Amino acid sequence: MTSTPATSRAPEDTGMAHLGQIIAVASGKGGVGKSTLSTNLALALAAQGAAVGLVDADLYGPSVPGMLGIKTGKNPSMSPSGKVMPAQAHGIKVISMGMLTDDDKPAVLRGPMVSKYLRMFILEVDWGKLDYLILDLPPGTGDTQLTLAQSFPLTGAVIVSTPQDVSLKIARRGIRMMEQVKVPILGIVENMSGFTCPSCGEVTHIFHQGGGEKIAASLGVPFLGAVPLDPAIVDCGDDGLPLVIAHPDTPAAQAYRDIAATLLRRVRAKPGLPTPFGWQWADDASTPMPAPVAGHAGGAAEVPVAMHRRDGRTLVVRWQDGHDQAIDVRDLRLACRCAACVDEMSRRAVLVPASVPLNITPTRIWSIGNYAIGASFSDGHQSGIYTFGHLRSMKSAEVEDV
Numbered sequence: 001m002t003s004t005p006a007t008s009r010a011p012e013d014t015g016m017a018h019l020g021q022i023i024a025v026a027s028g029k030g031g032v033g034k035s036t037l038s039t040n041l042a043l044a045l046a047a048q049g050a051a052v053g054l055v056d057a058d059l060y061g062p063s064v065p066g067m068l069g070i071k072t073g074k075n076p077s078m079s080p081s082g083k084v085m086p087a088q089a090h091g092i093k094v095i096s097m098g099m100l101t102d103d104d105k106p107a108v109l110r111g112p113m114v115s116k117y118l119r120m121f122i123l124e125v126d127w128g129k130l131d132y133l134i135l136d137l138p139p140g141t142g143d144t145q146l147t148l149a150q151s152f153p154l155t156g157a158v159i160v161s162t163p164q165d166v167s168l169k170i171a172r173r174g175i176r177m178m179e180q181v182k183v184p185i186l187g188i189v190e191n192m193s194g195f196t197c198p199s200c201g202e203v204t205h206i207f208h209q210g211g212g213e214k215i216a217a218s219l220g221v222p223f224l225g226a227v228p229l230d231p232a233i234v235d236c237g238d239d240g241l242p243l244v245i246a247h248p249d250t251p252a253a254q255a256y257r258d259i260a261a262t263l264l265r266r267v268r269a270k271p272g273l274p275t276p277f278g279w280q281w282a283d284d285a286s287t288p289m290p291a292p293v294a295g296h297a298g299g300a301a302e303v304p305v306a307m308h309r310r311d312g313r314t315l316v317v318r319w320q321d322g323h324d325q326a327i328d329v330r331d332l333r334l335a336c337r338c339a340a341c342v343d344e345m346s347r348r349a350v351l352v353p354a355s356v357p358l359n360i361t362p363t364r365i366w367s368i369g370n371y372a373i374g375a376s377f378s379d380g381h382q383s384g385i386y387t388f389g390h391l392r393s394m395k396s397a398e399v400e401d402v
């Protein structure tokens with residue numbers, strides 16, 4: 001798996017502001033309680049007054065409709081503008097493959113179709129104006145995760161794990177994968193962390209205790225909270241009425257609400273460039289430099305906090321560690337590593353520098369997920385792609401007056 005896609009994609013990051021903050025719920029392993037967390041989290045956020053959408057991105061094994069009591073096997077209706085109408089359940093909007101197929105008929109899809117459906121679920125659904133879009137990912141680190149991370153400006157990922165060692169090891173792999181594609185880790189949730197006795201309320205730790213917290217500390221990511229093992233959660237899943245609604249007074253329901261509150265604090269404090277953006281270079285429209293943003297010592301070297309056009313030939317990137325980097329726009333064009341400029345197999349340059357006009361300028365610069373920018377240029381090149389790491393490694397133009 002590579003962290004840099006071979007080719008750039010169209011500037012689709014724009015036009016997604018109505019989706020609000022996009023939060024993925026992921027795990028390296030199945031059956032750890034991801035869908036249960038996604039639904040309860042979405043409902044807990046909605047209970048705080050937020051407009052929330054939930055995408056069941058597990059196309060092969062959708063479980064969200066069952067958990068929310070949504071009818072399956074009936075094609076959703078279309079809006080007058082030709083978009084798919086999401087299902088409504090307990091105040092949240094939901095889309096799932098389960099709404100298109102019967103529960104007991106698993107979808108059989110080839111790889112490219114997975115990507116097509118995911119994009120449809122996000123871009124062609126009539127979500128209206130959302131504050132949060134929660135993506136319930138399938139287990140593992142495969143195509144779905146990569147498609148979503150590389151195509152959409154994810155705010156970050158919540159990693160779910162159970163206390164067993166093997167699950168925590170797998171969670172660590174999931175975290176690394178998200179980090180490779182520059183999706184920030186919003187935190188770890190430890191699920192089924194202890195059994196709450198329904199009669200006396202005492203918590204017994206059946207598995208190791210505190211593993212999620214330890215793994216979070218060792219990887220330097222936040223710990224969002226622990227949800228106890230509660231048999232009522234299984235009944236709720238079967239009844240189509242999630243725990244935060246069916247049994248709001250239980251410790252597990254409280255845990256879901258606390259996790260939602262902690263998550264909100266993390267999301268609001270999100271560092272980095274406000275994405276998505278689509279910036280017209282010529283007239284400097286929609287520059288991603290909304291207000292003076294300061295970097296700080298100890299900030300990340302590869303997290304941009306602002307970008308602006310110093311003059312027609314110089315792009316300035318301000319990094320979170322406080323460094324201002326001025327990049328000559330012809331150097332930017334020459335540094336392109338898309339499949340048209342660098343041979344994918346040999347990694348040898350295909351682009352002939354002499355063919356790039358001295359007076360070349362970008363026409364447009366746009367965000368790609370939370371890990372790269374795309375650029376088109378006045379020589380007609382449309383597929384420029386630059387990960388933040390690549391951008392930061394580029395040589396700087398002289399930096400006076402930055």
Ligand SMILES: Nc1ncnc2c1ncn2[C@@H]1O[C@H](COP(=O)(O)OP(=O)(O)OP(=O)(O)O)[C@@H](O)[C@H]1O
Nearest residue numbers: 030031032033034035036192228229230233234237
């Ligand atoms: N804290 C909990 N206490 C008791 N049961 C739980 C808890 N969390 C989840 N479960 C149960 O565990 C099972 C798996 O949960 P869920 O479907 O949410 O996992 P998942 O990680 O989304 O699974 P999949 O890999 O199939 O997508 C379900 O039966 C659910 O009701």
